[in-house]
Amino acid sequence: MNDDTPISRGFGSGRRAQTPKDRVPPGQYVTPDFPVLSAGPTPQIKFEDWTFALQRGGSLIGKWSWEEFEALPQTTIKTDIHCVTKWSKLDTVWRGVTFDDLLKAAGVGEPTAAYIMAHCDGGYTTNVPVADLIGGKGVVATRYDDLPILPAHGGPARLLVPHLYFWKSAKWVRRLRFMEHDERGFWERFGYHNYGDPWKEQRYDGD
Amino acid sequence: MTVTETATTLGRRIEWQVAEVNEIVIETPRVKSLLLRVTGWQGHLPGQHVDIRLTAEDGYQAQRSYSIASPPENDLLILTVERVAGGEVSPYLVDELRAGDRFQLRGPVGGYFVWTVATRGPLYLIAGGSGIVPLMAMLRHRERRKLAVPTLLLYSSRSLEDVIYREELNVMAQHDPNLDVVHTLTRNQPAGWVGHRGRIDKEMLALTPPALANKPHIFVCGSTPFVEHVSNLLVELGHDALAIKTERFGPTGG
Numbered sequence: 021m022n023d024d025t026p027i028s029r030g031f032g033s034g035r036r037a038q039t040p041k042d043r044v045p046p047g048q049y050v051t052p053d054f055p056v057l058s059a060g061p062t063p064q065i066k067f068e069d070w071t072f073a074l075q076r077g078g079s080l081i082g083k084w085s086w087e088e089f090e091a092l093p094q095t096t097i098k099t100d101i102h103c104v105t106k107w108s109k110l111d112t113v114w115r116g117v118t119f120d121d122l123l124k125a126a127g128v129g130e131p132t133a134a135y136i137m138a139h140c141d142g143g144y145t146t147n148v149p150v151a152d153l154i155g156g157k158g159v160v161a162t163r164y165d166d167l168p169i170l171p172a173h174g175g176p177a178r179l180l181v182p183h184l185y186f187w188k189s190a191k192w193v194r195r196l197r198f199m200e201h202d203e204r205g206f207w208e209r210f211g212y213h214n215y216g217d218p219w220k221e222q223r224y225d226g227d
Numbered sequence: 228m229t230v231t232e233t234a235t236t237l238g239r240r241i242e243w244q245v246a247e248v249n250e251i252v253i254e255t256p257r258v259k260s261l262l263l264r265v266t267g268w269q270g271h272l273p274g275q276h277v278d279i280r281l282t283a284e285d286g287y288q289a290q291r292s293y294s295i296a297s298p299p300e301n302d303l304l305i306l307t308v309e310r311v312a313g314g315e316v317s318p319y320l321v322d323e324l325r326a327g328d329r330f331q332l333r334g335p336v337g338g339y340f341v342w343t344v345a346t347r348g349p350l351y352l353i354a355g356g357s358g359i360v361p362l363m364a365m366l367r368h369r370e371r372r373k374l375a376v377p378t379l380l381l382y383s384s385r386s387l388e389d390v391i392y393r394e395e396l397n398v399m400a401q402h403d404p405n406l407d408v409v410h411t412l413t414r415n416q417p418a419g420w421v422g423h424r425g426r427i428d429k430e431m432l433a434l435t436p437p438a439l440a441n442k443p444h445i446f447v448c449g450s451t452p453f454v455e456h457v458s459n460l461l462v463e464l465g466h467d468a469l470a471i472k473t474e475r476f477g478p479t480g481g
Contacts, residue, residue, distance in 0.1 A: 025282050026245060026329035031319045032283025047280075047290040049315065056451040056475050059339055061458035061468050106278075106290050143469060172455055210338035211237065223278075224336060226240030 043100060045218035048108040054173065055107055059206070062171045063141035063192050070176050072160065074126050075197040076133070082126030086176065089162070092117045092125050097159060099182040101189070102218040114180055116161035119153035122196075133198035137205060138179050141192040146205035147214070148181055148188055150198075157183060160193060185216035185223070243280065244268070246332040248324055249303055254391045258357060259321050260296060260307045265332060270299050273364035274341040274446070274474075277306070277334030281316060291316045294361040294448075294474070295335065298368035304332075307391065309357040340474045342444060344369065348376025349439045353427070353457050355383045355449025358476060359391050362448055366406075370399055377438030379407045383427050383453070386415040407436060427453075429460050442467070448474040 044050055067086045074082040084092070096115045102108045123131060131150045138146050152158065159180040162169060169175030174191030181188045187207050208214050213222040221227060246263040253259055271277075276294045297305035310321040324330075342350065342365045350369070352362040359382060369378065384390045390410065400408040411423035411431060423431055435443075445466060447457050454475045462468050 024245075025331065027284055028281045028319065028323075028328070028330055029284065030323050031281050032285070032287045032289070047288070049289065056455070058473060058475065060473055061462050061471050062455060063468070064459070105292055172451070206339075211241075211336065224241050225237045 043110060044108050045102055046221045047223075048102055048106055048218065051107040051109060053107075054109060055103065055105070056172045057103065057105060057187075058142075058172075058191065059144065060142050064171055065141060065176060065192070067176060071194065072177060073195045074122060074128070075195055076128075077198075081128060082122065084125075089117065089160075089177075093121045095121070095156070095159060097156075097180075097182075099180075101182050101186050104185040104187055104212065104216070104218075104223050108218075112182075113165055114159060114161040115163035115166070116159045116177065116180065118156055119158040119160070119196075120156060122160065123154075131198065133200050135199040135202045137197045137199055137203060138190040138193050139195040139197060140190050141194055144190060144192065144206050146179075146188050146190045147199070147203055147208060148179075148184070149202075149215075152181055152184065157181065160196075183217075185213075185218050187212065188216055241333045241336065243331045243333045245329050246279075246304065247329045248326050250326055251324065254307060255389050257321070257389070258307060258309045258391050260305050261320065261324065262303045262305055263332070264302075265304050268304060269335075271295055271304075271335035272338070272341045272343055273298055273368040274361045275335035275337045275364075276361070277304075277332050278336060279306075279316075280331040280333075281319065282331070289316055292336070294364070296360045296363050296367075298364055298371050300368065300371045307357065307360045307363070340446065340448075340472050342368075342446065344372045344374045344376075346444060347374075348378060349441065349443040350376055350378040351435065351439055351443040351445045352378065352380045353382075353432070353445070353447045353449075353461075354380065355427075355453035355457070356385070356389070357391065358447075358449030358453065358474070360448075361474060362446055363392055365446070366396075366399065369406075370403070375405045377405050377436065379409065379435055379439055379443075381409050381411070381427065381431060383411045383413060383449070385413055387412060387417050387420070405438070409434075427457055427460075429464065432457070432460050433464055442470065445471045446474075447471060449476060451475045 070086045072084050073080045098113050100110045161180040162177050179190045179193045246265045249264045250262040280290045282288050293306045296307040308320045311317045396408050454473045
């Protein structure tokens with residue numbers, strides 16, 4: 021805060037007691053709700069039509085039906101999530117397949133490309149460095165609170181990269197494409213930050 | 228300044244600026260418009276929003292996002308804010324803020340839920356409650372530019388007294404043969420009300436004038452359940468999902 025920051029008299033008796041500083045990044049507030057933010061209508065996908073794929077170059081190096089995906093090793097994680105629209109939600113519980121286990125299932129050893137683009141139903145995309153997905157940091161989640169993820173929240177499956185702002189945790193994800201060079205995804209092209217670290221408050225490009 | 232010059236710019240940080248309240252307009256019992264003077268405002272596109280940051284006397288800060296209600300042609304930046312019960316920021320903005328007060332703001336933000344005269348039409352706008360705000364920026368921009376694109380606004384409110392911008396919308400529609408404004412009132416209707424009653428359904432959504440038949444640009448804004456409901460129905464009615472742009476106001480906007 022600078023000396024010339026205007027003070028709003030009478031403001032601020034509300035939420036701060038519930039906002040633990042080590043858990044909640046700057047500019048965020050904790051909500052018990054689970055708000056929904058999407059750019060278009062919610063795609064309604066049948067499980068029997070759903071597939072998930074890993075792509076490198078022009079070819080798919082792994083492709084799974086819903087049943088096959090369910091048979092992959094499943095990991096449960098409890099984590100805080102932070103949306104760029106300012107809400108954070110603590111201790112959310114997800115289950116799905118880690119990016120590491122996906123690579124293993126596809127027979128990929130060390131990933132050779134440094135970035136992925138996540139492609140989703142409805143045309144949404146987002147870019148994430150591979151380094152932010154490996155080592156258990158990224159999951160393709162199919163359960164929230166032990167239940168199938170609701171379509172409005174990204175079901176059947178959403179990418180989960182909880183240490184970045186939540187738009188990187190792409191809803192309705194269907195394909196992860198390896199990229200040699202970084203490209204911007206949907207919101208990243210519309211002025212949101214290319215990386216999106218909530219602890220550095222990287223909301224918008226240039227932050 | 229032309230509108231196209233203010234589209235999303237990458238690579239430059241959006242800095243915090245100081246906004247001074249020039250005037251406050253009571254729109255409905257729960258909604259006020261804040262007319263703000265922002266020195267050096269770079270301009271915006273209709274549909275974009277800003278982040279505001281309030282600072283308490285002890286340095287505590289809170290941020291929220293609000294849609295811009297004014298068209299790019301306006302000198303003053305207008306935010307229209309609904310009081311969210313139990314919220315932290317909106318009750319302050321609606322009940323405590325006075326003309327002459329100052330707070331921080333940065334933007335504009337968001338480049339997808341945007342319409343300008345360059346996009347043309349037809350234009351199909353569907354609002355629930357305070358979801359009218361970014362759509363009003365589009366309607367005001369369209370009016371200022373006198374662009375004759377066929378446009379329909381379907382606007383759902385709880386009651387007549389909850390209709391935001393009611394008079395302005397009436398006048399706008401009366402003077403513009405290409406603009407239709409259709410209201411539905413979900414909870415209370417005044418005596419003699421001849422408009423729609425109840426929440427937006429498939430029949431209401433299908434009642435579009437012929438001029439809107441050909442691939443309209445569709446913008447839906449309101450609460451999450453409202454937008455989910457309406458956008459699902461629009462897809463069922465055969466509209467292209469990629470032509471439907473949505474903005475969901477979360478329940479915790481506060």
